[in-house]
Amino acid sequence: MDNNKTRKKFDKTIFDGLFMKNTVLASGLVVAPIVAVATTLQSAIALVIAFSLITFLTVLISSFVPRDIVYAIRIILYTIIAAMVYVPIAVFADSFMNQQFSSLGIMFPLLVTNSLIITRTEIHFFKLDKLRMLSEVFFYILGFDIVAIIVGVIREIFATGAIGDKIIGIHFTLPFLSTTFGGFILIGVLAAILKKIKLIVRSHS
Amino acid sequence: MDVVMNAILISLTAILVENTVFSKALGTSTLFLAARSRKKFFAFGSCITYFSVVSSVIAYFADYYFKENEYNYIFMPLVYVVIIGVVYIVTLLVVWKLAYPFFLSIKKFIHVSAFNCAVLGVLFTNAMSGNSLVEYIAYALGTGIGFIIATFLVSAVYEKLYSEDVSPSFRGLPITYIYVGILAMAFYALSGGTITL
Numbered sequence: 069m070d071n072n073k074t075r076k077k078f079d080k081t082i083f084d085g086l087f088m089k090n091t092v093l094a095s096g097l098v099v100a101p102i103v104a105v106a107t108t109l110q111s112a113i114a115l116v117i118a119f120s121l122i123t124f125l126t127v128l129i130s131s132f133v134p135r136d137i138v139y140a141i142r143i144i145l146y147t148i149i150a151a152m153v154y155v156p157i158a159v160f161a162d163s164f165m166n167q168q169f170s171s172l173g174i175m176f177p178l179l180v181t182n183s184l185i186i187t188r189t190e191i192h193f194f195k196l197d198k199l200r201m202l203s204e205v206f207f208y209i210l211g212f213d214i215v216a217i218i219v220g221v222i223r224e225i226f227a228t229g230a231i232g233d234k235i236i237g238i239h240f241t242l243p244f245l246s247t248t249f250g251g252f253i254l255i256g257v258l259a260a261i262l263k264k265i266k267l268i269v270r271s272h273s
Numbered sequence: 274m275d276v277v278m279n280a281i282l283i284s285l286t287a288i289l290v291e292n293t294v295f296s297k298a299l300g301t302s303t304l305f306l307a308a309r310s311r312k313k314f315f316a317f318g319s320c321i322t323y324f325s326v327v328s329s330v331i332a333y334f335a336d337y338y339f340k341e342n343e344y345n346y347i348f349m350p351l352v353y354v355v356i357i358g359v360v361y362i363v364t365l366l367v368v369w370k371l372a373y374p375f376f377l378s379i380k381k382f383i384h385v386s387a388f389n390c391a392v393l394g395v396l397f398t399n400a401m402s403g404n405s406l407v408e409y410i411a412y413a414l415g416t417g418i419g420f421i422i423a424t425f426l427v428s429a430v431y432e433k434l435y436s437e438d439v440s441p442s443f444r445g446l447p448i449t450y451i452y453v454g455i456l457a458m459a460f461y462a463l464s465g466g467t468i469t470l
Contacts, residue, residue: 073469076277080334088352088380093446094446094451095446096301096302096305096449096450097302097447098302099300099301099302099305099338099450100298100300100301100302101469103298103301104297104298115314127355139384140362140365140384141362143384143388144354144358144361144362147354147357147358147388148355149356150350150354150355151350151351151353152349152351153352154347154351155347155348158346158347159347162347174394174398174401176348177346177350177393177397178299178390178393178394178397180350180389180393181352181354181388181389181392181393183302183303183389186385186388186389187302187385194427205362226300241437244458244469246297247455247457247461247466247468248295248298248316248461249295249454249455249457249461250453250454251298251454252298252453253450253451253454253455253459254405254448256443256448256449256450256451256452257447257451258452259446259447259450260442260443260444260447260448262439263442263443263444263445263446263447264422264442267441267442
């Protein structure tokens with residue numbers, strides 16, 4: 069019976085993080101990096117690595133910040149922790165993946181104030197027990213990662229007619245997709261598709 | 274006179290050509306929060322402007338001190354976060370002590386308006402431009418005003434975007450994204466951008 073309950077809770081965690089409460093497409097959080105940076109598959113992968121490491125490690129370490137410290141100080145500590153987590157990741161990126169990470173530009177250090185850290189930690193993640201919190205953070209991040217990759221691939225294919233070095237034989241290109249406004253419109257369409265799927269699932273269940 | 278004209282030009286550029294939301298997408302999540310309330314969007318935007326300007330002034334001296342360091346790209350986020358943190362705490366204490374009713378009205382969103390991509394983005398953009406102190410302030414002010422304009426444009430139609438006139442699949446967040454995209458396209462054209470469709 070308990071196993072069943074745990075299983076159901078875990079399924080809900082996966083379903084919410086990836087689908088129902090998707091960070092970008094359903095909650096409207098961490099939008100800037102995807103719109104500004106995920107214009108190619110390569111930059112999307114660099115973004116995914118940077119975002120996932122910074123966010124997961126920051127939330128994990130921040131969860132040890134005592135709750136009896138006043139909120140105004142706690143929020144500063146979370147961002148300081150994020151900025152400190154950024155240091156080894158930036159050193160790693162500079163040493164091993166310089167070309168890929170340079171495509172992120174200033175968006176790379178700006179990830180330390182992403183809204184998953186600033187808003188979701190207090191109102192959601194830290195209200196859960198540690199294990200549940202870590203699994204939720206993982207799937208919320210994974211939800212973001214999937215959207216970043218999809219957006220990067222779509223924008224690269226339809227804006228340039230190629231993916232990486234491989235030219236894809238499509239008969240038309242939409243160069244506006246690599247712009248900021250193209251990014252917003254594409255995410256809007258993807259958010260509508262996700263919402264439609266959710267409506268269909270709801271009507272069948 | 275030249276300094277004033279230059280500052281005005283930098284501010285106008287930050288408002289129209291390099292609008293933080295419409296041209297760089299910085300602070301979009303914060304904009305979605307601010308646009309929910311027509312009454313509070315101006316206070317929200319003003320807080321962002323305040324944090325951008327005051328943090329920029331302090332960051333100017335930090336940039337000057339650290340600009341020769343070859344590893345500054347690694348620890349500058351930490352320096353900027355500490356600067357914003359100090360400004361945030363001092364502001365909270367002053368407002369709490371001197372204007373408690375005002376403190377109560379802003380306490381729900383002041384942390385989001387201090388720690389976001391728009392404010393931190395101003396500090397990084399200023400550092401890269403290597404401008405003077407007046408130009409730092411002008412760019413920060415322009416970014417804040419640009420954010421207020423962006424929030425106003427979304428806030429003005431917020432209820433319509435969530436109304437039943439919009440088809441269920443697009444209602445709410447999806448149509449808001451598309452609307453912001455169309456506004457970003459208009460700002461792109463305003464700044465002289467062209468693109469082949």
